[in-house]
Amino acid sequence: MPVGIITGASKGLGRALAEALAGRGWDLVLDARGEGALKEAATAIGRYGTRVVALPGDVTDARHRTALVAASRSLGGLDLLVSNASALGAEPLVRLAGLPLDGLRRALEVNVTAALGLVQEALPLLRASASGTVIAVSSDAAVEAYETWGGYGASKAALDRLAAVLAVEEPGLRVWAVDPGDMATDLYAAAVPEDDAARPAPDTVVPAFLRLLDERPASGRYAAPTLGAGR
Numbered sequence: 001m002p003v004g005i006i007t008g009a010s011k012g013l014g015r016a017l018a019e020a021l022a023g024r025g026w027d028l029v030l031d032a033r034g035e036g037a038l039k040e041a042a043t044a045i046g047r048y049g050t051r052v053v054a055l056p057g058d059v060t061d062a063r064h065r066t067a068l069v070a071a072s073r074s075l076g077g078l079d080l081l082v083s084n085a086s087a088l089g090a091e092p093l094v095r096l097a098g099l100p101l102d103g104l105r106r107a108l109e110v111n112v113t114a115a116l117g118l119v120q121e122a123l124p125l126l127r128a129s130a131s132g133t134v135i136a137v138s139s140d141a142a143v144e145a146y147e148t149w150g151g152y153g154a155s156k157a158a159l160d161r162l163a164a165v166l167a168v169e170e171p172g173l174r175v176w177a178v179d180p181g182d183m184a185t186d187l188y189a190a191a192v193p194e195d196d197a198a199r200p201a202p203d204t205v206v207p208a209f210l211r212l213l214d215e216r217p218a219s220g221r222y223a224a225p226t227l228g229a230g231r
């Protein structure tokens with residue numbers, strides 16, 4: 001059975017992707033800070049009959065990252081690492097003139113430093129896999145200059161750059177930075193609480209991720225709405 005680690009899997013996109021992968025036979029290691037919601041998600045995802053290990057913790061904690069990879073090793077290895085957990089830097093988002101620098105540091109720590117730390121920890125297992133894959137969940141804010149999305153967007157742009165260089169340095173792996181597009185999740189509501197326009201549910205974005213895993217295109221940056229439209 002293939003094995004995957006998905007960070008931020010208690011709700012939103014991470015949970016929807018975990019459900020879909022479990023449905024396809026994947027064994028999974030899942031994390032989020034909130035223990036109750038993570039355990040509830042893992043129990044629901046466990047109904048597919050694959051092995052699901054739920055490890056509560058913060059991706060910025062190096063010991064937690066080590067534990068995630070150790071859990072994966074105990075499931076037999078690691079084929080897919082999804083860095084999905086994310087911080088906004090300010091909730092709600094604010095213009096750069098008022099962005100707390102500690103918020104920016106937190107966004108960089110969660111979205112960039114922790115993602116690289118997990119990759120570093122996971123590389124030996126990923127290299128040993130016949131289909132070692134890293135997915136960095138990005139955002140269109142990494143490439144578009146939206147008012148108030150500057151700190152978060154800068155962190156996602158840095159994540160994209162790490163993914164691009166990792167792909168060059170590790171040609172035996174697939175490394176995809178994936179922009180999922182707007183989704184109706186707690187993260188979006190926290191970012192822009194006054195924006196109550198209808199948005200796609202996270203599970204509608206998952207087919208684009210599955211398409212990447214099925215077709216295994218070259219490492220690079222992909223946008224889920226475009227991938228979905230290609231079906």
Ligand SMILES: NC(=O)c1ccc[n+]([C@@H]2O[C@H](COP(=O)([O-])OP(=O)(O)OC[C@H]3O[C@@H](n4cnc5c(N)ncnc54)[C@H](OP(=O)(O)O)[C@@H]3O)[C@@H](O)[C@H]2O)c1
Pocket residue numbers: 007008009010011012013014031032033034035037057058059060083084085086087110137138139140179180181182183184185186187188202
């Ligand atoms: N929603 C959108 O419109 C949108 C658009 C573009 C990109 N994205 C990206 O899509 C990804 C998923 O976002 P989402 O909208 O699905 O968010 P979400 O529903 O708020 O879920 C975020 C998940 O990450 C966990 N998490 C947050 N910080 C963490 C940390 N430091 N350590 C471990 N787990 C942590 C959360 O649980 P705890 O809080 O319990 O830790 C939760 O499980 C993110 O990378 C986001 O930047 C989202």
